[in-house]
Amino acid sequence: MDLHTAANAVTSVDGTDLGDLLDELRGIHVGIDLILDGLRHIAHDRHTIDRTQTLCAALAGTDCDVITAIAHLVARLADPDTNPALRTLPLDQQKAARLAGEQTAYALTDPDLHQHASETAAAIDGT
Structure with a gap:
């Protein structure tokens, strides 16, 4: 690839892999389309070194990042207490969905998952 x-x-x-993924996810929900538009905009925007470092951290490198927000949203969507659509499911299935959502949030908020993006931001920052 020519740099x-x-x-x-x-x-x-x-x-690219990123472009193909953005295209593949389009059309699921208007909210996801907005997220995809934001990701495409970030990918195509011209950044400073400081902004690049900040974006790496904000996307996936801290405990207050986009991945963490998505983790909590998945848990919310999987919980019948916060998603009325699931209340029509049998009780056992509601409990299974809630547990799976909680496990997803736990996995996606694991500090080890964020370590590489954090190290990427630090490498750009020079620390």
Whole structure:
């Protein structure tokens, strides 16, 4: 892959793993489409070194990041107390969904999951 582009332009994500994933997820829900638009915008925007470091941390490198927010949203969606659509399921299935959502949140908030993005941000920051 050529790292040098005309006028030092930011390369497109089209035809990359990220671009393909953004395309594949489109259309599930307007909220996800907005998230995808945000991710595409971040990928195509021109950043400073400081902003790049901050974005790496904010996306996945702290206990207050996008991955953590998604973890809590999954738990919320899987809980019949906060998602009325699940209240029509049999009680055992409601409990299983709630437990699976809690386990998802636990896994996605594990500090080890965030360590690599944190180290990426630190490497950019020079610390």
